[in-house]
Amino acid sequence: MSNPSQVNLNPKEMNFKGSRFSIAAFLLLIIPLMMGCESPGSVGEGLGPDGSSVSSEEFSVENISSIDANTFSGRLSNSALGYVEDPVYGTLNAVAVLKPSISRADVDTLAEGDTMTLRLVFNSPVYGEEMSVSDFEIYEVAEPWRGNEIRYNQEAAIDFASQVADFQVAEDDTVEVELSSEWVDKFSTYFNSTDANRDSVYVNEFHGLAIVPAETNSKVRFLRHTPQDEDEDPDVTEFRAYSTELNDEDEEVEIVNPISLRDWGSYSVRTDEQEHNSGYVLHNIDQLMELNLDLPTEDLQAENIINASLVFSIDRSEEQMFSNIVRPEVETIRAHSFSSTPSDLISEIFISSPRFGADLNEDEDIFKVDVTQYVLNAAYGDADEGPLYFSVQTVNGIFYSVKLHDDTAPQGKQPRLIITSVE
Secondary structure: OOOOOOOOOOHHHOOOOOOOOHHHHHHHHHHHHHHOOOOOOOOOOEEOOOOOEEEEEEEEOOOEEEEEOOOEOEOOOEEEEEEEEEOOOEEEEEEEEEEEOOOOOOOOOOOOOOEEEEEEEEOOOOEEOOOOOEEEEEEEEOOOOOHHHOEOOOOOOEEEEEEEEEEEEOOOOEEEEEOOHHHHHHHHHHHOOOOOOHHHHHHHHOOOEEEEEOOOOOEEEEEEOOOOEOOOEOOOOEEEEEEEEEOOOOOEEEEEEEEOEEEEEEEEEEEOOOOOOOOEEEEOOOEEEEEOOOOOHHHHOOOOEEEEEEEEEEOOHHHHHOOOOEOOOOOEEEEEOOOOOOOOHHHHHHHOOOOEEEEEEOOOOEEEEEOHHHHHHHHHOOOOOOOEEEEEOOOOOOOOEEEEOOOOOOOOOOOEEEEEEEO
16 A cells, blocks of 8 residues: 655655654554555554554544635736636636736837737636636736735736727637737837836836626636647747738738737635535635644554554535536645744745645545654654644646535544554
């Protein structure tokens, strides 16, 4: 039997603090014992290959709380764009903001009469009603912004007096929208400038575009900023400039010049989320779960622990009541821990590798997180282990949500810690 997956383990945080020499023997013993098991979900008693007795004990896990924590939403590999009213996880309104580059590597100059478009490339996940048609309007942004400073649940500053375009999206993978000539002329002024302070003036004065969804929409899409495949599918969201020139036969030929993004992000706000009478809800963009394990350390010190796993069962009952809403599937759960609580917890989680993690066990619809090192440290170590902060999936611009059962769930679905020992 193999251990549940551990993703992106942080070596600095995995240093063992125990002092008992016999632990090394237990860890060496775990390999043949694990190979003799049938599945990562197996618990109970048995004999190891050398005749050792293996037993498992189950502990309830109740000291769990939710934490509202808005993570970053700019300069990610995706930008959310759309509007959906999800009866389970609330209304999501996502305004994408984009700013074109003025690098001369893209194109030398923009001539009078050149036109520009915004080419939107969407990644495959959809949140909401897949077959619905969405309406959008594009406006100028009213204030300066930096993608690496935007967080979820912040409102975008939009100049609704300066509309640049409007368009619709159905099931398209790519949509190209022509931008108003007034906006193109304004952008060209900065692009063609030869002033020494050209870049700084552009940063401070030209604020880019906001793509605003209509509240009649019923889904969120995700703009792609990282190529799906460098060779077969390299397309990403970009601006394009179109000009004409004469070929050798004096015929006008249209020239397409891609203009990359200088900055991007999503102002995404969640409202009207229902009160959940049970369970723990995790959103990768704005809600974590804090777990404080109250371990019987004195009792554990008398055990030869070879494995400890936290088990969380998924509660899909509310999602199944609204099957018309498609949601990106949560496939992993992650846990961070810190020797002392960071002043900005979500920032530290954003930049740090998780200490523990697990993939979804699809057969049992559970996450089984191997926390053996954590329990050994707590039982035998000379330093206190802090809380475990759980988050789902990763922060990549796509919305992920999941509901886990709590201690009011039926037996076998409640959060639990399974400790396996050998005698």
